[in-house]
Amino acid sequence: MSTRVFIDGAAGTTGLEIHERLRPREEFDLIVLEDAQRKDEAARKEALHEADVAILCLPDDAAREAVKLAEGSNTRIIDASSAHRVAEGWTYGFPELIGHKQVANAQFVSNPGCYPTGFLALMTPLTHKIPAIVNPLENPPRYTGEAYSYLPNDWPYTVNAVSGYSGGGNAMIRRFGKQPEIAYRAYGLAFGHKHLPEMQRYAGLKHAPVFSPSVVPAFRGMMVEVPLPLKAMGLEHPFAPYVAHDEWYEECDLVRVFHPTESPEELLLQTQAEPWDGIDLYSYASPDGEQVRLIAHLDNLGKGASGAAIQNLNIMCGLPETTGLRL
Numbered sequence: 001m002s003t004r005v006f007i008d009g010a011a012g013t014t015g016l017e018i019h020e021r022l023r024p025r026e027e028f029d030l031i032v033l034e035d036a037q038r039k040d041e042a043a044r045k046e047a048l049h050e051a052d053v054a055i056l057c058l059p060d061d062a063a064r065e066a067v068k069l070a071e072g073s074n075t076r077i078i079d080a081s082s083a084h085r086v087a088e089g090w091t092y093g094f095p096e097l098i099g100h101k102q103v104a105n106a107q108f109v110s111n112p113g114c115y116p117t118g119f120l121a122l123m124t125p126l127t128h129k130i131p132a133i134v135n136p137l138e139n140p141p142r143y144t145g146e147a148y149s150y151l152p153n154d155w156p157y158t159v160n161a162v163s164g165y166s167g168g169g170n171a172m173i174r175r176f177g178k179q180p181e182i183a184y185r186a187y188g189l190a191f192g193h194k195h196l197p198e199m200q201r202y203a204g205l206k207h208a209p210v211f212s213p214s215v216v217p218a219f220r221g222m223m224v225e226v227p228l229p230l231k232a233m234g235l236e237h238p239f240a241p242y243v244a245h246d247e248w249y250e251e252c253d254l255v256r257v258f259h260p261t262e263s264p265e266e267l268l269l270q271t272q273a274e275p276w277d278g279i280d281l282y283s284y285a286s287p288d289g290e291q292v293r294l295i296a297h298l299d300n301l302g303k304g305a306s307g308a309a310i311q312n313l314n315i316m317c318g319l320p321e322t323t324g325l326r327l
Contacts, residue, residue, distance in 0.1 A: 005022060005030055006050070007055045007057060008044060008054055008066050010057065013166055014080050014305045025324055048075055054076070054078070060082055060083040061083075064084075076109075078111060079109070082195065093312045094308075096121070096249060103312055109312050111309050117298060118224025118298055118304075119224050122241075123157070123205075123294075150235070153204050155207075156207055158209060160212050161213050161225065162223050163214070166219050183217060184214060184215070184216055185214060196211060223295060224295070224296045225294065228241075228292040229290070238283075239260060239283075239285065253321065254279060254311065255278065257280075257281045277326045278298070283295075
């Protein structure tokens with residue numbers, strides 16, 4: 001028996017991509033509203049109650065309204081907005097960090113933001129307690145049996161990130177299409193970016209990081225970087241982040257971890273990159289070991305949006321998590 005899925009907001013960038021990717025799959029029966037019904041509250045409520053799983057691809061306020069419309073039903077919800085990412089009663093939909101069982105058993109799942117996906121993939125394994133390594137350069141490494149976190153949770157971290165313009169939705173896509181002279185867009189200059197609460201909470205930080213997002217004229221793709229001045233932080237072992245990442249994601253199908261000595265000399269965003277649902281993690285150490293640059297490379301529309309929603313949908317429906325993903 002197929003699972004009935006309703007995509008509320010199927011006309012937006014993320015919703016369209018999810019719809020196109022689920023449409024040929026026999027495991028799912030898509031509930032589709034006519035154009036005239038998409039903003040009709042009664043029609044949406046009926047669809048939300050009829051669905052086994054609803055995927056919300058809506059602005060935050062509209063997502064909250066959709067959840068209210070679904071009240072009284074047994075519908076499971078995946079919310080791709082930022083409305084419920086730190087809300088009580090919601091499971092954060094990053095299975096590699098919070099656990100596949102938590103996602104599988106949840107009724108309400110909130111998709112991570114695209115930038116937080118890169119940031120948290122880099123930081124969470126380093127700010128949560130892991131077995132203490134005697135010498136990170138040994139292969140295999142030896143452990144003391146004690147647990148510690150490599151990075152302190154009270155450091156003032158910074159995040160430098162760049163994304164393709166599709167992350168800004170239809171308005172940003174139109175702007176970059178009509179203004180080809182735009183080469184770089186820095187934004188979030190008023191601080192208080194909506195991604196900060198989830199970045200702080202799920203990395204376990206006492207202070208929100210200083211976040212510097214930007215956009216370039218590539219349709220899709222994203223780089224998220226966290227620089228670590230190890231000497232100023234009183235830390236050693238510049239290879240420790242790689243070891244922690246490698247062990248944390250050892251059994252994860254969507255995450256690739258690159259050894260510092262095998263990482264490419266440059267990382268590129270392509271203007272017309274192919275869709276991709278994985279994420280690559282790099283750690284670059286300075287020759288003197290005093291600095292490290294942590295970098296995540298992902299597709300803001302893949303693991304950062306529609307790909308993550310489909311991964312969570314697969315897990316919630318008891319399917320292999322990589323079914324229908326582009327890896």
